[in-house]
Amino acid sequence: MPFSGRVRRASLIGVATVLLAGNIWWFASEKPAPDMDFELGSSRAYVSIEREQLPDLPRFDGARRIWMVKGAPISDLSAFFRPSYEVSGDAAVLGKNVLMVALARDASSADMRAMLFSLVRSGICEVAVAQDGATAVGAVIDETALTYDSGVTPIIAVRNEDGVRVPCVERTQSPAAASSARR
Structure with missing residues (x-):
């Protein structure tokens, strides 16, 4: 059974949202500074x-x-x-x-x-x-x-x-x- 246009659009928007949220988290989260000797x-x-x-x-x-x-x-x-x-x-x-x-x-x-x-x-x-x-x-x-x-x-x-x-x-x-x- 092929995907309808509505299901496909909702799936693509969901995937795009997850990718966008992942990128925001990855670049915006504070990483602890490495301990310097x-x-x-x-x-x-x-x-x-x-x-x-x-x-x-x-x-x-x-x-x-x-x-x-x-x-x-x-x-x-x-x-x-x-x-x-x-x-x-x-x-x-x-x-x-x-x-x-x-x-x-x-x-x-x-x-x-x-x-x-x-x-x-x-x-x-x-x-x-x-x-x-x-x-x-x-x-x-x-x-x-x-x-x-x-x-x-x-x-x-x-x-x-x-x-x-x-x-x-x-x-x-x-x-x-x-x-x-x-x-």
Whole structure:
């Protein structure tokens, strides 16, 4: 028995309505944002270092969960804080001291998360990262002065191993004062 015109029209309108409702639901429904491993801010500050000093920067060993310099473990990062410079118009204004660290060129986001989490646990909420061989955005190599300029990156929060978001709370005392207070 063939469909009558009325039944066919009602069926087509019903199918079109279901498709339209599905499209509206699909595009209008809020999808939860993916959980980011870490949240970083931006700044106009940078840290400068002579290129020959780059191998002397601390690196985080994610497998051992320790900081190292030239393969030797270190427990205090205070010696690696350097003055930052804030770009203000055409001039650079001296800012606060910021930790500068090295990161392997092939580091994964998990390596970066572990490194940042170590800093958050220490109350260090700003870092300048010198990535091996980098000449990319955020790092400028001045061939005449042989310096490496790296942008200062504020650390907002990092997820721990359990996926819990841990906001960065900057410590109120200097790194030197913190290490001498433990004695």
